[in-house]
Amino acid sequence: MHIELKRHSGTPLWKQIARTLADRIRSDLLKKGTRLPSVRDLAKTLAVSQVTVSKAYAELERMELIHCAQGKGCFVGPEPESGAGTPETAASWQLSIVDYLPRAHTWRHFQGTSSSCRYQLHIAEVDARLLPNREICRNIQQLVAEDPAIIGNYGPFQGDAELRRALSAYFRERGIDAGEEDVLITSGSQQAIDLVARTFTGPGDTVYMEGPTYSGAIDVFAARGARIVTVPVDDEGMRLDILSRLCDVNPPKLIYTIPTFHNPTGAVMSASRRARLLELARSYNALILEDDAFSDTWFRTEPPRAIKSLDRSGHVILAKGFSKILSPGCRVSAVVASGTIMNRLIAAKTIADLGSPMLNQRAVLPVLQSGLFQRHLKRLRAALKSRRDIALDLLKRHAPRGVTWTVPEGGFNLWLTLPDWAKATDLYALAQREGIAILPGITCYANEPEHHRFRLSYSFMDEKSLGEAVILLCDIMRGYLARPLPKATFDRSTL
Amino acid sequence: MHIELKRHSGTPLWKQIARTLADRIRSDLLKKGTRLPSVRDLAKTLAVSQVTVSKAYAELERMELIHCAQGKGCFVGPEPESGAGTPETAASWQLSIVDYLPRAHTWRHFQGTSSSCRYQLHIAEVDARLLPNREICRNIQQLVAEDPAIIGNYGPFQGDAELRRALSAYFRERGIDAGEEDVLITSGSQQAIDLVARTFTGPGDTVYMEGPTYSGAIDVFAARGARIVTVPVDDEGMRLDILSRLCDVNPPKLIYTIPTFHNPTGAVMSASRRARLLELARSYNALILEDDAFSDTWFRTEPPRAIKSLDRSGHVILAKGFSKILSPGCRVSAVVASGTIMNRLIAAKTIADLGSPMLNQRAVLPVLQSGLFQRHLKRLRAALKSRRDIALDLLKRHAPRGVTWTVPEGGFNLWLTLPDWAKATDLYALAQREGIAILPGITCYANEPEHHRFRLSYSFMDEKSLGEAVILLCDIMRGYLARPLPKATFDRSTL
Numbered sequence: 001m002h003i004e005l006k007r008h009s010g011t012p013l014w015k016q017i018a019r020t021l022a023d024r025i026r027s028d029l030l031k032k033g034t035r036l037p038s039v040r041d042l043a044k045t046l047a048v049s050q051v052t053v054s055k056a057y058a059e060l061e062r063m064e065l066i067h068c069a070q071g072k073g074c075f076v077g078p079e080p081e082s083g084a085g086t087p088e089t090a091a092s093w094q095l096s097i098v099d100y101l102p103r104a105h106t107w108r109h110f111q112g113t114s115s116s117c118r119y120q121l122h123i124a125e126v127d128a129r130l131l132p133n134r135e136i137c138r139n140i141q142q143l144v145a146e147d148p149a150i151i152g153n154y155g156p157f158q159g160d161a162e163l164r165r166a167l168s169a170y171f172r173e174r175g176i177d178a179g180e181e182d183v184l185i186t187s188g189s190q191q192a193i194d195l196v197a198r199t200f201t202g203p204g205d206t207v208y209m210e211g212p213t214y215s216g217a218i219d220v221f222a223a224r225g226a227r228i229v230t231v232p233v234d235d236e237g238m239r240l241d242i243l244s245r246l247c248d249v250n251p252p253k254l255i256y257t258i259p260t261f262h263n264p265t266g267a268v269m270s271a272s273r274r275a276r277l278l279e280l281a282r283s284y285n286a287l288i289l290e291d292d293a294f295s296d297t298w299f300r301t302e303p304p305r306a307i308k309s310l311d312r313s314g315h316v317i318l319a320k321g322f323s324k325i326l327s328p329g330c331r332v333s334a335v336v337a338s339g340t341i342m343n344r345l346i347a348a349k350t351i352a353d354l355g356s357p358m359l360n361q362r363a364v365l366p367v368l369q370s371g372l373f374q375r376h377l378k379r380l381r382a383a384l385k386s387r388r389d390i391a392l393d394l395l396k397r398h399a400p401r402g403v404t405w406t407v408p409e410g411g412f413n414l415w416l417t418l419p420d421w422a423k424a425t426d427l428y429a430l431a432q433r434e435g436i437a438i439l440p441g442i443t444c445y446a447n448e449p450e451h452h453r454f455r456l457s458y459s460f461m462d463e464k465s466l467g468e469a470v471i472l473l474c475d476i477m478r479g480y481l482a483r484p485l486p487k488a489t490f491d492r493s494t495l
Numbered sequence: 496m497h498i499e500l501k502r503h504s505g506t507p508l509w510k511q512i513a514r515t516l517a518d519r520i521r522s523d524l525l526k527k528g529t530r531l532p533s534v535r536d537l538a539k540t541l542a543v544s545q546v547t548v549s550k551a552y553a554e555l556e557r558m559e560l561i562h563c564a565q566g567k568g569c570f571v572g573p574e575p576e577s578g579a580g581t582p583e584t585a586a587s588w589q590l591s592i593v594d595y596l597p598r599a600h601t602w603r604h605f606q607g608t609s610s611s612c613r614y615q616l617h618i619a620e621v622d623a624r625l626l627p628n629r630e631i632c633r634n635i636q637q638l639v640a641e642d643p644a645i646i647g648n649y650g651p652f653q654g655d656a657e658l659r660r661a662l663s664a665y666f667r668e669r670g671i672d673a674g675e676e677d678v679l680i681t682s683g684s685q686q687a688i689d690l691v692a693r694t695f696t697g698p699g700d701t702v703y704m705e706g707p708t709y710s711g712a713i714d715v716f717a718a719r720g721a722r723i724v725t726v727p728v729d730d731e732g733m734r735l736d737i738l739s740r741l742c743d744v745n746p747p748k749l750i751y752t753i754p755t756f757h758n759p760t761g762a763v764m765s766a767s768r769r770a771r772l773l774e775l776a777r778s779y780n781a782l783i784l785e786d787d788a789f790s791d792t793w794f795r796t797e798p799p800r801a802i803k804s805l806d807r808s809g810h811v812i813l814a815k816g817f818s819k820i821l822s823p824g825c826r827v828s829a830v831v832a833s834g835t836i837m838n839r840l841i842a843a844k845t846i847a848d849l850g851s852p853m854l855n856q857r858a859v860l861p862v863l864q865s866g867l868f869q870r871h872l873k874r875l876r877a878a879l880k881s882r883r884d885i886a887l888d889l890l891k892r893h894a895p896r897g898v899t900w901t902v903p904e905g906g907f908n909l910w911l912t913l914p915d916w917a918k919a920t921d922l923y924a925l926a927q928r929e930g931i932a933i934l935p936g937i938t939c940y941a942n943e944p945e946h947h948r949f950r951l952s953y954s955f956m957d958e959k960s961l962g963e964a965v966i967l968l969c970d971i972m973r974g975y976l977a978r979p980l981p982k983a984t985f986d987r988s989t990l
Contacts, residue, residue: 002697029842031835093780094809094835098748099694104842106849111652128647136646137639140854144632151631151824151858152623157606187682191848198693198718202497202595219846223693253593285588314589329646331852340526340589347524347599351714352847353686354601357826359635360852363646 002098003046004203004225011447013048014055018063019447021056023103023222025065025076026442028112032077034095036066101223105443106216114437119469122439123460124263124412126324130383132367132376136327140363155358157350159185159334163361166368167320167334175309176318176336184335184345187356188328189293189321191349192335194220196254196289196317199348201226205253208246210238212415212444212453214263217256217291221446226253228446233262237269240276252286260303261294264444264455265415266408271304278307281315287341293321296377298410299385314338317345324412325380326367330360384412384459391458391470398474400481405456412459415441417452419481424454426485431476436469497593498541499698499720506942508543509550513558514942516551518598518717520560520571521937523607527572529590531561596718600938601711609932614964617934618955619758619907621819625878627862627871631822635858650853652845654680654829658856661863662815662829670804671813671831679830679840682851683823684788686844687814687830689715691749691784694843696721700748703741705733707910707939707948709758712751712786716941721748723941728757732764735771747781755798756789759939759950760910761903766799773802776810782836788816791872793905794880809833812840819907820875821862825855879907879954886953886965893969895976900951907954910936912947914976919949921980926971931964 003020005013024030036042039057043050057074060066068074114122143150158164164180171178186192193216201207203225209217211230221228229250231243237259257277259269269277281288290307308318318336326332337345349355367373391414395405402419418424424440431438441453456473458466498515500508519525531537534552538545552569555561563569609617638645653659659675666673681687688711696702698720704712706725716723724745726738732754750772754764764772776783785802803813813831821827832840844850862868886909890900897914913919919935926933936948951968953961 027842029839096780097695097782097836098700099839100697101694101839101842101846104845107652107842107845110845125649128644131647133643133645133647137643140639140646141636144635148628148632149623151635151822152626152628154620154823157602187848187852190846194847199594199596200592205593216846216849223843223846285591287592327646328649329853331848341592343526344524344594344596347522347596347602348718350599350602350605351596351685351711351718352689353682353826354711357682357852357855358824360855 002100004102005046005048006227009227014052014059017042017046017048017053017056018059020102021060022063022065023105024101025060027104027108029101029104030076034076036074036076038073100225103219103222106219109215109439109443113432117432117437118435119465119472120437120460121456121458121469121473122437124324124455124457125328125460126380126384126412127460127462128328129462130380131327132372133327135367135372136330136363139366140359143359143362150359150362151357153358155355155361157355158346159183159356160358160361160365163332163365163368164334166365170368171320171336175305178308178336178338182336182338182342184337184342184349185356185361186319186333186335186349187331187353188323189291189319189333190216190220191352192319192321192333193217193256193289193291195335195345195348195352196287196319197221197224197226198352199344200287201254203227206250208243208252208255209446210257210262211446211448212264212441212450213256213446214258214291215439215443218444218446221256230445230447233265233267235267236273237262237267238273238277240273240280243277244280247280247284251284252281254287254289255281256289256291257307258291258294259307260292261297261408261411263294263411264413264439264441266406266411266413268303268409274304274307275310278310278315282313286315288316290316290318291321292318293324294411296325297381297384297412299381299388300409303410308336314341317341322364322368325377326373327364330363332356332361332364381410384410387458387461387463387466388414390463390467391456394467394470395474398471400474400478402481403477412457414456414458416454416456418454418477420452422452422481422484424452427454427477427480430480430485431473434472434476436473436476438473497595499597500541500543501722504722509547509554512537512541512543512548512551513554515597516555517558517560518600519596520555522599522603524596524599525571529571531569531571533568595720598714598717601714604710604934604938608927612927612932613930614960614967615932615955616951616953616961616964616968617932619819619950619952620823620955621875621879621907622955622957623823624957625875626822627867628822630862630867631825631858634861635854638854638857645854645857646852648853650850650856652850653841654678654851655853655856655860658827658860658863661860665863666815666831670800673831673833677831677833677837679832679837679844680851680856681814681828681830681844682826682848683818684786684814684816684828685711685715686847687816687828688712688751688784688786690830690840690843690847691782691812691814692716692719692721693847694839695782696749698722701745703738703747703750704941705752705757706941706943707759707936707945708751708941709753709786710934710938713939713941716751725940725942728760728762730762731768732757732762733768733772735768735775738772739775742775742779746779747776749782749784750776751784751786752802753786753789754802755787756792756903756906758789758906759908759934759936761901761906761908763798763904769799769802770805773805773810777808781810783811785811785813786816787813788819789906791820792876792879792907794876794883795904798905803831809836812836817859817863820872821868822859825858827851827856827859876905879905882953882958882961883909885958885962886951889962889965890969893966895969895973897976898972907952909951909953911949911951913949913972915947917947917976917979919947922949922972922975925975925980926968929967929971931968931971933968
């Protein structure tokens with residue numbers, strides 16, 4: 001496997017190796033039973049000392065992610081019960097093929113065992129019953145009736161011009177001066193983040209991200225081999241005092257932020273911090289990637305305007321998600337950028353997939369052009385607020401002492417904190433046994449994870465199931481905090 | 496800009512720099528009037544001598560892609576007419592942002608000035624009137640009527656299970672032993688190639704490609720920073736004698752091939768070469784990426800079975816395009832691979848865009864499940880053959896002496912060769928003035944281009960327009976070959 005070591009990063013090499021392997025194991029990219037390379041081989045491949053690799057393997061053993069047997073080597077997963085024999089070694093030649101996928105937590109968590117749980121508190125998506133599916137399907141009916149050739153042709157690489165015009169109007173209403181030429185249609189926000197990362201970041205670049213942040217974005221930047229530095233978040237969003245100190249040491253190439261209803265904490269970056277963050281990016285000639293999937297889902301008052309609305313010099317790339325709030329199945333989101341930054345992103349989109357399907361773009365167009373979008377958002381906000389209230393109310397009544405949570409004013413998520421000593425991965429495993437899926441916080445950190453936090457999304461399940469799930473989860477938390485798990489109760493390599 | 500130099504590749508560094516800059520200029524990623532970095536700055540950035548950079552700039556001047564003015568620096572494009580003043584320097588700070596996009600020829604050629612031409616001989620797509628649009632649109636009508644929530648949810652990252660089952664049956668009929676678990680749905684073949692490249696290739700890896708080949712694939716592998724080595728093609732496909740000698744020096748990580756109705760030459764790799772190519776890949780533990788968009792479009796006899804059908808050990812990744820022959824607007828293609836290779840590709844697809852839209856996948860499913868697909872292919876083959884015949888017949892009657900072309904037995908393209916001294920880019924510029932777009936051959940070479948070849952696609956235009964276009968093009972060729980252009984008639988930076 002390819003491990004991108006940063007020799008002057010301040011993080012010891014053994015730790016970098018252990019962290020990369022841990023990410024691969026937790027992503028299920030290295031499966032249980034896989035034999036790891038020998039200490040000697042890996043040391044040679046990575047051009048490090050054998051002591052360094054030995055330390056990394058020892059750390060992984062301590063984390064219960066691998067086990068090593070004298071004379072046999074090290075294997076992913078815990079030691080098998082005595083008498084169970086040596087674990088199967090998935091000794092295909094294919095394992096020798098080096099790849100550039102250091103982690104894939106999203107893949108792991110959203111189509112692994114969690115998806116079979118009855119209560120899906122890990123999914124930060126809108127319940128499909130709250131979306132304008134009928135209206136969009138009516139548009140589709142009309143589109144294919146009027147012009148069947150819509151599915152016989154490619155569309156423009158940059159996206160449908162009419163849709164880009166409609167989005168330009170949407171952005172201008174929100175103070176963002178974007179013409180249709182400044183808008184690129186992408187297949188969801190995930191692709192928007194990926195296009196920016198593949199175009200502008202590589203092994204030599206420093207990328208700043210909030211810690212915690214959206215795990216899918218970490219997957220993307222890690223795959224680029226960029227040096228990721230994390231910045232903590234408080235009630236007003238990313239801690240700029242810390243960011244600016246870190247930038248003194250490692251100048252930023254790109255700063256990735258979710259300023260509005262931050263995922264997972266729900267924090268909203270204050271207007272003054274937005275202005276200061278832009279100033280900081282300008283001073284370094286760095287890019288800001290502003291990820292906004294949630295700003296339309298405020299509960300009481302509109303959040304501050306996007307950082308992009310303050311941008312006169314083209315430093316901000318806005319990834320605006322419409323997929324989640326309008327139609328996950330159409331996969332339509334947008335990037336706003338200008339000048340050569342936009343040109344290069346269109347070129348990257350072309351290389352990635354030759355452009356998004358026209359039918360999907362045209363399907364959402366009439367919704368965005370009409371008052372329907374605003375009416376939909378109004379209903380959606382009320383429904384989300386009601387679900388948030390249910391979750392908060394039940395937590396207040398049933399959560400055990402020592403557990404705390406955020407109170408978001410928009411978005412889809414609560415961020416819960418267990419006592420310091422607790423492990424959200426243990427809670428995750430216990431909850432899964434009872435049919436409840438949560439998202440362990442460790443997937444949301446690019447570097448040092450905080451083990452005692454997790455995300456609970458209230459947006460996906462109907463009110464009744466949500467209520468049942470929260471009460472049940474409180475019971476499970478109470479049980480866990482009263483009787484922590486002994487070491488190796490679970491196979492931690494599968495967490 | 497980021498230039499990935501290969502210090503031990505045998506190609507001089509100045510040539511690598513010149514080639515990369517030429518690709519960027521020809522891709523329109525460096526626009527006319529842009530000031531290039533000073534010799535001193537670029538030398539410092541790339542850690543090479545100033546002499547090396549000077550030689551690269553001199554070569555670009557010789558190619559008429561840039562011009563340098565004493566004391567002012569070097570600029571993209573030809574020297575302006577005297578009195579026209581210094582060209583505008585697109586001196587935005589954005590130009591200082593390094594990117595990882597060495598070329599984007601597809602973007603440049605398929606949505607640049609060519610798209611406004613009346614006669615589009617450069618587009619290797621099927622005329623939309625030959626596609627089963629009505630049937631697919633009927634499926635869409637039914638899908639959205641039955642279940643509007645189809646556009647309210649995400650689908651599985653790997654693709655719809657029913658579609659994967661149908662494709663598994665399609666592949667098994669063709670001797671490819673692929674279960675539904677071995678199939679990944681992608682947004683067109685372009686994304687299939689991109690997923691393979693991003694997962695398995697990087698700066699340290701050697702990728703072999705045919706020269707010429709599909710320009711969109713070159714864009715992809717170049718963006719990964721891989722060392723690309725090209726192998727010539729003859730009537731039986733890739734020259735394996737040359738490939739195996741080259742592999743002795745640079746062992747392959749991946750071999751990209753279009754064995755069936757090769758784009759652009761139309762060559763079909765013989766069955767014996769297919770077997771030998773697989774043997775060679777196995778001996779190096781290398782991957783083969785078999786790109787098949789055309790095998791269903793044979794005119795007289797079925798081509799040999801896919802290399803993937805011979806693969807028992809999981810060395811071949813098949814990118815099977817359904818987009819071109821069925822529904823470009825649905826953007827549904829597939830990857831066939833097995834074991835950890837498939838697992839890693841699903842993870843990469845997740846990172847890239849969280850999966851393709853379900854509606855688009857379900858829209859083509861009934862076509863693939865029924866006899867309709869075979870009936871459609873039969874009609875499509877006849878229509879394509881008829882267009883090929885028209886093009887061949889008119890070339891035979893009207894093409895000037897000294898011009899030759901391939902006679903493909905399937906696929907969409909003719910590959911034409913002008914006399915050695917001629918430049919297809921000059922012909923391209925002359926033809927464009929007359930409203931005809933062709934694809935200059937230089938876009939199809941990863942390394943040393945052959946300047947006197949070009950591609951003519953007969954698949955996209957109706958028979959009447961195709962006939963008019965070929966006759967007109969023959970006239971233009973005759974004129975050009977009789978009176979070659981003087982130096983600098985055209986702004987070659989836009990070619």
